[in-house]
Amino acid sequence: MLLYAPAALLFLVFCWRMVRERRRFGNAVYLGLAVLSALAAWMFDLVSSGSTAGRVGAAALLGLMAVGLLVLVCLLFVNGLQMLRKEGRSPANLLSLMGALGIVGVVALVVTAAVLRTPVLVGVGVAALGLTCYLSFLFLSFVAYAFLYGRLRVRRKADYVVVLGSGLIGGSKVPPLLASRLLRAQSVHTRLTERGGTPVLITSGGQGPDEHLPESHAMADYLTERGFPADLIEREDRSTTTEENLRFSKAIMEKGDPGYRCVIVTNNYHAFRTALTARRTGVRGQVVGSTTAAYFWPNATIREFVAVLVDYKRTNIAVGLLFVLGGVLAWALR
Template structure:
């Protein structure tokens, strides 16, 4: 049973970290480590007691992993084509397609290395697999904890419900993605108001170069049309990014209500990164998510993950460089 000790330590550290501050990417890594180490410990114990069964199970897991990579490659490429057809060609909309092509290239590289029996090619493939495994582990951590974070309870007492903007359609209209956030904000406002406290709804979004009005104004008009009293609406109309949404909204809330508490509303794929940005901006509130069209989720989730990799790029580049150097050293010494 001692094999489970590392997993247990990681899980206890995860639980303590969540209780202390749930808006940390380190929480996601601790969760991923506890699950991975727990699975490894289970296989180790099984191997000790039932060697043949454990060996067969490992082969099954390897087979499922290969099948999963092939299936994921096909899914990403298919989803990427759907994104281009429905949303148009843009760097953000191409992410799932590019991810699928990258996976296809990795599969081809590994297959070529095995078939050609070339040591240099095998070393390159090993380095690529190591980097891909590292990124894949982080992506698993990100998705698993983002799913969990989105289901954690938020405070039932808040002074503000902050709605993050996402862009207008045709320069002035609220598109379905943003409408989903506003509908969720109205529902959250209703639940908070049912407890006897009526928070303000703060629409956050400035005016882009292709927009006719500030986004927050169109958001407020949408809520007014759906029965939200004007006296409960505030507008933050200077921001152009999520970080600015949070920073400028924080200034408004702090000036009006020192010691405020808030609930921040965005789409479900954006919840965890928005929470990390809120922590960095020292905003006193948690983030909740609204539904997103299923075809949009894969590409949007990859975009959020890439943004997190960029935010912590020095750490991740160091690890990836270590894998590449390690593979090169093995080739050189071999």
């Protein structure tokens, strides 16, 4: 059982960090390390047992991982084509397709390096494989923890409900993506009101260059047209990014109640990164997500992950350079 001690310790650290602050990317990393340690211990246990059943189990686990990789590539490729057909050919909509092609490219490179064994190919293959494993680990940890975070309960009471804006259709109309946020915010507000509170709902979003009015105004109008009390809405109409959404909304909340607590509403794929930004900007509140169209979720999740990588760019660049150095050493040793 000592084999599983590192996994158990990492899981305890994860739980302790969750209790202290759930809005940390490090929580996702500790969860991923706990699962990875448990899998490695299980694999070692199977192989070292010396039994036929153990060897078959280890082979089956490796085969399952290979099949999972193949399925992932196929799903990403299909999703990439869906995004092109439904959302257009902008760079942001190509992430699923690029992910599928990237995985295929790395596998082909590693296989070619293993067959030919030329120094340059071995070095490049080692660096590419290391970087791919590192990014894959972070991505799977991100997805798993984001899924968990989206199912955690928020506080029973809150003074504000903040809805983050997004672009408008035709410069003035609320699109389905934003409508889902507003409807979720309305349901959260209703639930908080039933618990004895009277929270204020803040619609947050400024006016883009191709919009006829600020997003927050269109959002407020959408809610009032569906029966939401206009006197319980405040409009934050200066922000153009998620960070500005939170900073400017924070100023409104602190002015109204310095000891405020809030619930922030966005789409489910965006909830965890919004929580990370909320912590960084000092906003006292948790984030809930509204549903998103199934075809849109994979590409949007990859986009959110890339944005998190950029937020921690110094650490990721340092780790990336280590893998490049490993490739150089592999080339030199050949």
